[in-house]
Amino acid sequence: KSVASWPAPEIPRIGGTGIPVSLFDSSTGEVVPVQPDAHATLYVCGITPYDATHLGHAATYLAFDTLGRAWRDAGIEVSYSQNITDVDDPLLERATATGVDWEDLAQSQTDLFRSDMAALRVIPPDHYVRVQDVVDETAEAVGRMLEEGTAYRVPITADADPAPLDAGDGDVYFDVEAAQRLTSWRLGSVSRFDAEHMASAFVEFGGDPDRPGKRGRLDPLLWRAARAGEPSWPTPIGRGRPGWHVECSVIATGTLGTGITVQGGGRDLRFPHHEFSAAHATAITHETFAHHFAHAGLVAYDGEKMSKSLGNLVLVSKLTAEGHDPAAIRLAILSNHYRDDWSWSDELLDRAEERLARWRAHAATVAVDDAASAQADSPLVTRIRRAVANDLDTPTAVAVVDEWAAGDADPAVPGIVDALLGITL
Ligand SMILES: Nc1ncnc2c1ncn2[C@@H]1O[C@H](COS(=O)(=O)NC(=O)[C@@H](N)CS)[C@@H](O)[C@H]1O
Numbered sequence: 436k437s438v439a440s441w442p443a444p445e446i447p448r449i450g451g452t453g454i455p456v457s458l459f460d461s462s463t464g465e466v467v468p469v470q471p472d473a474h475a476t477l478y479v480c481g482i483t484p485y486d487a488t489h490l491g492h493a494a495t496y497l498a499f500d501t502l503g504r505a506w507r508d509a510g511i512e513v514s515y516s517q518n519i520t521d522v523d524d525p526l527l528e529r530a531t532a533t534g535v536d537w538e539d540l541a542q543s544q545t546d547l548f549r550s551d552m553a554a555l556r557v558i559p560p561d562h563y564v565r566v567q568d569v570v571d572e573t574a575e576a577v578g579r580m581l582e583e584g585t586a587y588r589v590p591i592t593a594d595a596d597p598a599p600l601d602a603g604d605g606d607v608y609f610d611v612e613a614a615q616r617l618t619s620w621r622l623g624s625v626s627r628f629d630a631e632h633m634a635s636a637f638v639e640f641g642g643d644p645d646r647p648g649k650r651g652r653l654d655p656l657l658w659r660a661a662r663a664g665e666p667s668w669p670t671p672i673g674r675g676r677p678g679w680h681v682e683c684s685v686i687a688t689g690t691l692g693t694g695i696t697v698q699g700g701g702r703d704l705r706f707p708h709h710e711f712s713a714a715h716a717t718a719i720t721h722e723t724f725a726h727h728f729a730h731a732g733l734v735a736y737d738g739e740k741m742s743k744s745l746g747n748l749v750l751v752s753k754l755t756a757e758g759h760d761p762a763a764i765r766l767a768i769l770s771n772h773y774r775d776d777w778s779w780s781d782e783l784l785d786r787a788e789e790r791l792a793r794w795r796a797h798a799a800t801v802a803v804d805d806a807a808s809a810q811a812d813s814p815l816v817t818r819i820r821r822a823v824a825n826d827l828d829t830p831t832a833v834a835v836v837d838e839w840a841a842g843d844a845d846p847a848v849p850g851i852v853d854a855l856l857g858i859t860l
């Protein structure tokens with residue numbers, strides 16, 4: 436069911452041994468060792484394909500690229516999945532507003548995202564899955580939840596706008612209260628949001644707490660029955676399309692199984708999206724969805740979170756089209772800690788370009804020695820590994836490389852900079 440992702444960058448094998456990663460877990464609020472044994476499974480929510488690829492997107496995908504690189508450096512095999520939210524209200528609204536077909540918009544923006552990720556040397560997912568390609572599996576999963584009592588129907592009033600195509604049995608909602616009785620998931624176990632924060636975030640991300648017929652105010656939509664002017668598919672539970680959270684439950688468990696090592700995304704996804712993706716996955720599989728929930732901070736521009744609705748976007752493709760080296764864009768982003776909120780600025784990119792030039796000039800003066808032995812006992816390599824293994828502390832790793840570039844002749848550093856930071860010197 437996977438579609439093409441993008442070309443994988445070369446990743447050098449470095450001598451010595453990588454260090455197991457410890458990572459902040461949003462569901463516990465602590466930095467904890469991630470225990471993937473020899474094989475790690477990673478699900479990072481993919482883009483809703485419009486306004487791609489702004490620097491906020493890039494920062495979040497680079498955070499989890501760093502995680503995947505650290506796992507590989509420690510000899511751990513990684514299975515990585517990402518979705519493409521090509522069927523969802525925000526995309527349909529943008530397509531309607533700009534007068535383009537939603538499928539064309541999704542396709543062209545996903546292509547742009549692919550080329551931006553390749554330019555930034557982000558390792559591609561092993562499974563790259565569009566929502567439109569898993570509608571049947573999603574309908575089947577929602578059908579099971581209806582049978583088991585963790586989901587229920589809400590009728591569509593005949594005068595609803597837009598008009599229902601065939602009101603059929605109505606829309607389907609997840610029953611938060613019933614799910615906590617029937618499964619091991621508990622509300623707040625992923626996000627640790629309090630009731631007030633949940634209520635506001637639910638509405639911020641398109642929730643409908645006051646809809647007549649709902650049992651619980653926070654019950655999220657699982658399945659939207661067909662409406663005039665909206666894409667819909669015929670399924671055993673009627674004609675319609677999937678809700679947002681359940682698409683990730685189905686794609687993650689369908690490609691990686693249950694008990695995935697890490698579910699990742701930007702911190703705006705903590706609630707409702709990751710809370711309910713985990714809840715739906717648990718209701719569908721009766722198993723733990725993920726062991727670890729990791730969230731990246733939000734990148735702002737001009738003092739506001741970079742986001743589509745605000746239109747304050749800086750696009751990777753605009754910067755590369757202006758001649759900026761993608762490696763410098765990557766370095767500018769990695770010089771911030773992935774969990775911090777921070778602001779993009781032209782100065783940040785200027786500083787990264789200067790830094791990269793310094794690093795490359797110094798690399799030209801050292802006899803780069805990629806022999807495993809040289810890397811194995813290089814103290815600088817070990818310090819860089821330790822920094823990245825400590826909750827992906829790339830700012831500290833960058834500072835160690837600065838130290839090296841100030842005059843250290845260690846020939847092993849360019850190799851680890853490529854393997855862990857994805858930057859070629
Ligand atoms: N300003 C930002 N800073 C950091 N990360 C961001 C920012 N805006 C969006 N993201 C992250 O980029 C990823 C893609 O965002 S998105 O295009 O809006 N798409 C979605 O959130 C859904 N398709 C996830 S299933 C998400 O992990 C989101 O949290």
Ligand SMILES: [Zn+2]
Pocket residue numbers: 480481518683708712
């Ligand atoms: Zn998602």
